[in-house]
Amino acid sequence: MASGGGAVSRRETFAWVAGAALALLAAGDVGIGIAHTGYGATAEAVDNALPIPPLPVAPILTAPQPAPPAACTTAHGPFVPSEVALPGIDQHVPVLPLHRDAYNVPGVPPLTSLGKTEMAFDLGSGIRPGGAQGNALLNAHTWPDGSALGNRLLDQLHTGDQIVLQGSSGRLCYRVTDRVEVPATDPAKRYFALTGQPQIALVVCSGRRLGPGHWTMRTIWYASPIS
Numbered sequence: 001m002a003s004g005g006g007a008v009s010r011r012e013t014f015a016w017v018a019g020a021a022l023a024l025l026a027a028g029d030v031g032i033g034i035a036h037t038g039y040g041a042t043a044e045a046v047d048n049a050l051p052i053p054p055l056p057v058a059p060i061l062t063a064p065q066p067a068p069p070a071a072c073t074t075a076h077g078p079f080v081p082s083e084v085a086l087p088g089i090d091q092h093v094p095v096l097p098l099h100r101d102a103y104n105v106p107g108v109p110p111l112t113s114l115g116k117t118e119m120a121f122d123l124g125s126g127i128r129p130g131g132a133q134g135n136a137l138l139n140a141h142t143w144p145d146g147s148a149l150g151n152r153l154l155d156q157l158h159t160g161d162q163i164v165l166q167g168s169s170g171r172l173c174y175r176v177t178d179r180v181e182v183p184a185t186d187p188a189k190r191y192f193a194l195t196g197q198p199q200i201a202l203v204v205c206s207g208r209r210l211g212p213g214h215w216t217m218r219t220i221w222y223a224s225p226i227s
Contacts, residue, residue: 072162073227075170078128081121084138085164089156093119093149095138095165100124108139116141116148119202125194129165129172134194135201135222142205142215150204154219163200163223174200174223181206181219191220199224 084093098107098120106122109115122137129136142150157163163174177199182188184207191201200223207217 071227072164072173073171073225075130075167075172077169078130079167079169079172080123081129081136081138081165081167083166084119085166086153086157087162087164089152090149093117095119095121097121097123106137106139109141111141116143119149125192127194129167129200130225131198133196133198135191135196135199137191138200138202140202140204144209150206153202153204153221154206157221162226163202163221165200173226175226176221176223178222179219180222181217184214184216184218186218188218188220190222197224 080097081095082097084095085091086093094117096107096109096118100106100122104124106124107120109118109120119138119140122139125134125137127134127136140149140153142148142154157176157179159176159179161176163176165172165174184205188203191203193201202221202223203218205215205217206219207215209215
């Protein structure tokens with residue numbers, strides 16, 4: 001405490017109170033050998049008679065450290081996905097593994113209320129997530145009323161976003177490296193690539209709707225594995 005303005009130090013206050021108490025004891029004929037100190041007791045004498053205990057020191061608290069995040073990718077080989085997580089969009093998208101039709105066209109989810117929330121995985125290419133090369137192929141529906149998964153992907157899935165595929169042997173995480181829109185008449189050779197770096201390719205209808213199942217454009221996302 002700073003001096004001046006009638007303020008005294010803690011030690012000076014303690015000495016004054018202790019001296020007054022000792023003087024009162026002496027007046028009451030209590031046999032205490034230091035009763036002579038009275039008001040005139042010095043701080044040194046009081047300190048020797050009644051030592052001041054040290055002030056407690058508050059413990060230094062440290063904030064708990066968060067546990068390191070688990071590795072995103074846990075699969076150790078190729079697998080057929082059963083579910084897709086799209087952080088910030090949907091954490092549980094069912095995946096339908098489908099064979100190609102008689103024209104070698106990859107299968108698509110059914111045109112139902114449930115089908116518009118699902119993805120299809122192409123079994124026809126023979127390429128699986130976790131493989132050594134080529135594109136593992138996915139697709140989803142776009143609906144004219146904007147209520148399907150494809151509409152949400154068009155609005156919210158961008159380059160740099162994450163796609164996580166889950167299968168019986170674990171999960172495999174991808175980062176979107178490219179998003180392109182091509183005419184519906186494009187042969188999509190890049191989408192159907194069987195060689196090159198391993199990645200996933202996801203396609204939905206986009207552009208202008210000409211009629212049931214007929215749109216002018218296709219939007220494709222390409223995503224590479226991340227650890």
